Amino acid sequence: MGLFNWGQSQEDKQQYEAFKSELNTLEGRLDTFLAKLDERVNILLSGFMEEAPSVMAEDDRFGQAYHRFSSAMKGQASSMREKLREVLEKQIEPVYQRYADVFSAESEAYRLLRDWRHRCARKADEWEDQLHHRVEEATEEVERKDYEPIFEQMMNTYWQQSKLVNCKQCGANLDIKQVYYYSAYVSCNYCQTQNIFEPGAMGRDIEHIARKLAEQRSKHFIDAHQQRKNEEQSLYQQMHELQLSLSAQERMTKSGPGYEKLRLLDAQRVQAENEAPELLDKYYRNIFDELTKLLPDLEEHHEKFFRSLQANYQRYESKRSTNL
Known part of the structure; x- marks a missing residue:
């Protein structure tokens, strides 16, 4: 075919223009698809940031409801990423392979084809990077919390309530000297009776917040x-x-x-x-x-x-x- 031989006849020029038009049309469709994906991302993240505070406010201390809510949002974002990869695999790559098999590697037509493929792949990569950044930014904004004062307040509460724990035998105050996040035996300094100290949810919450603070630091x-x-x-x-x-x-x-x-x-x-x-x-x-x-x-x-x-x-x- 004249197109592949890079001829100068009118037919060759028409075929070359048709070839360029096909590439431009597909790239235009990719641009349109990326724009539609952006609209979906905007709706997804704005809804996530709007609803997340109420989900967190009604959540249990382990944050299970928010975890499910956040995971669902990230799952939808991942689905968009997969759809984009599917477009590249089924609409862009087949066209490249079809022409790459017949063009000479040194021809101008092949360079045009190669640049088109790289450009489409780069647009997809940049969109994925932007998606990752936006999801991380939205999640960080929702979860942003200073755990320093929260941990300090919980520790103060723990020590204050520990002073109110009495020996089951003699009634003396037990000397709680450490943080427990599980049940433990504590000896009474007066009668030596072994008492079971149960910190309950408070101890587990302290340990949980300590991890959050350690991660923050x-x-x-x-x-x-x-x-x-x-x-x-x-x-x-x-x-x-x-x-x-x-x-x-x-x-x-x-x-x-x-x-x-x-x-x-x-x-x-x-x-x-x-x-x-x-x-x-x-x-x-x-x-x-x-x-x-x-x-x-x-x-x-x-x-x-x-x-x-x-x-x-x-x-x-x-x-x-x-x-x-």
Whole structure:
């Protein structure tokens, strides 16, 4: 066909214009679809932020209702992301494959096709990044709370109520010297009777808020971890685009300006990839350290919590690498 030979006849020009028109039409449809997705995201997040306060106000102390509500919102956002990927896979990629099989890699038509594919993929990636940022921003806005005064007030209440606990045998005040989040035996200093001290919901709530406060104090580590993960993904995408633009000579000899830039990007990517789990480990370790400062009597319990966090992450990473 003249189109693929890049001829100068009228028929060739018409075919080339039809080819460009097809690409422009599909890209326009993608832009329209992204705009509609944005409208849905606006409705989803505005509704979430409007209803979340009332859900949280009527929730139990474990926040189960809010967790379900938040998970439902994130599930809908994930569904939009999947629909976008489906559009790329079923409408963009097949067109690229259809023409890529017949165009010469050095032809202007192929460069046009390749740039079109990269542009569509970049628009999708940017939309996904924006979606992630908006969901995180909305969630953080809803959940934003200063746990420092809440924890201090709960501790004051705990110590005040502990002074009102009396020995079941002699009636003397029991000397409660530590925070319990479970039932424990406390000896009476006067008659030595063993009394069961039941902190009830108060102790469990203190431990729960302490974790929230420890996470809040450790947030800079998890933010740095996510930033490094984002950098790794961005560098990978840059490498992918650069690889496609390398000349046949550069790919064959593995040398030249483009290939050297590729090596540099890969070194930066590997560094980000290595630092991300280290920062996550620092986040978990800092949570443990902060919990120990807040509730030193529960250090052993916190150590088990820290180990479980590490184990869960390791299982997740192992499963993720197996699926790649």
